[in-house]
Amino acid sequence: xxxxxxxxxxxxxxxxxxxxxxxxxxxxxxxxxxxxxxxxxxxxxxxxxxxxxxxxxxxxxxxxxxxxxxxxxxxxxxxxxxxxxxxxxxxxxxxxxxxxxxxxxxxxxxxxxxxxxxxxxxxxxxxxxxxxxxxxxxxxxxxxxxxxxxxxxxxxxxxxxxxxxxxxxxxxxxxxxxxxxxxxxxxxxxxxxxxxxxxxxxxxxxxxxxxxxxxxxxxxxxxxxxxxxxxxxxxxxxxxxxxxxxxxxxxxxxxxxxxxxxxxxxxxxxxxxxxxxxxxxxxxxxxxxxxxxxxxxxxxxxxxxxxxxxxxxxxxxxxxxxxxxxxxxxxxxx
Numbered sequence: 001x002x003x004x005x006x007x008x009x010x011x012x013x014x015x016x017x018x019x020x021x022x023x024x025x026x027x028x029x030x031x032x033x034x035x036x037x038x039x040x041x042x043x044x045x046x047x048x049x050x051x052x053x054x055x056x057x058x059x060x061x062x063x064x065x066x067x068x069x070x071x072x073x074x075x076x077x078x079x080x081x082x083x084x085x086x087x088x089x090x091x092x093x094x095x096x097x098x099x100x101x102x103x104x105x106x107x108x109x110x111x112x113x114x115x116x117x118x119x120x121x122x123x124x125x126x127x128x129x130x131x132x133x134x135x136x137x138x139x140x141x142x143x144x145x146x147x148x149x150x151x152x153x154x155x156x157x158x159x160x161x162x163x164x165x166x167x168x169x170x171x172x173x174x175x176x177x178x179x180x181x182x183x184x185x186x187x188x189x190x191x192x193x194x195x196x197x198x199x200x201x202x203x204x205x206x207x208x209x210x211x212x213x214x215x216x217x218x219x220x221x222x223x224x225x226x227x228x229x230x231x232x233x234x235x236x237x238x239x240x241x242x243x244x245x246x247x248x249x250x251x252x253x254x255x256x257x258x259x260x261x262x263x264x265x266x267x268x269x270x271x272x273x274x275x276x277x278x279x280x281x282x283x284x285x286x287x288x289x290x291x292x293x294x295x296x297x298x299x300x301x302x303x304x305x306x307x308x309x310x311x312x313x314x315x316x317x318x319x320x321x322x323x324x325x326x327x328x329x330x331x332x333x334x
Contacts, residue, residue, distance in 0.1 A: 069120070191215050
């Protein structure tokens with residue numbers, strides 16, 4: 001497009017500024033100039049700039065820049081003399097007058113220098129823009145690889161944490177009810193299969209993710225003492241919605257880690273709902289300050305995953321009101 005514009009300016013626009021038809025030599029001169037500018041442009045961006053410029057203009061490139069300008073001026077000065085351009089143009093404009101070379105100063109050299117400088121600066125600017133774009137793409141690629149690697153590490157820390165807790169639950173059941181422990185093992189096997197098959201995906205079916213959560217809550221029901229009331233509502237039939245795998249479990253686990261004690265009655269509430277394309281998880285549990293505090297790696301890693309995957313597409317609110325711990329997680333679904 002740039003070369004098309006330059007051609008229009010040289011061969012159409014500038015000739016239109018003259019009051020008379022210009023001779024053929026004028027167009028031959030500009031055809032040679034256009035060809036020279038084309039060659040010097042690509043010589044500049046393919047050879048000169050890559051070998052002399054790193055990130056900005058330096059003194060050596062300035063010298064080469066001026067040298068290329070003067071080279072084009074000298075070449076076109078020779079072409080102008082060879083074509084007798086100035087005299088031919090003067091005759092076309094003033095056919096009744098006699099041309100005297102000493103009385104007419106040529107400004108062609110300034111004109112050629114100016115046009116050449118614009119072409120070379122355009123090439124330099126394009127080179128820097130392309131180089132910047134290439135570097136930005138490389139940075140984005142590195143960041144993406146880093147994010148994927150970090151996600152993998154975070155998942156590797158979260159999943160064993162979950163399975164250790166679940167195995168403890170089943171171990172407790174084996175001392176109470178063998179049949180229930182067998183049913184729990186079956187559910188655990190389904191959960192493990194889901195985790196292994198789906199956890200490598202960036203997004204999974206929300207329906208499958210909620211079935212996974214349902215199995216986990218069923219297992220926890222077997223383990224909870226009689227003084228703990230668990231109330232949960234898991235929404236259903238969200239076949240089209242997608243969500244990041246294993247992103248909800250940590251917040252639900254947190255309810256049982258910090259909201260259960262054998263010394264008093266406990267109430268845990270968990271609910272999920274979808275409103276206008278936004279998935280909402282809400283939890284409520286008592287917070288016992290005298291409980292042994294964990295290192296918080298599960299919540300911390302899950303928040304990092306949310307930041308990486310959803311960026312500003314999620315909202316997490318945590319609050320403590322009158323000894324109760326509330327979480328509200330809102331995720332804009334894919």
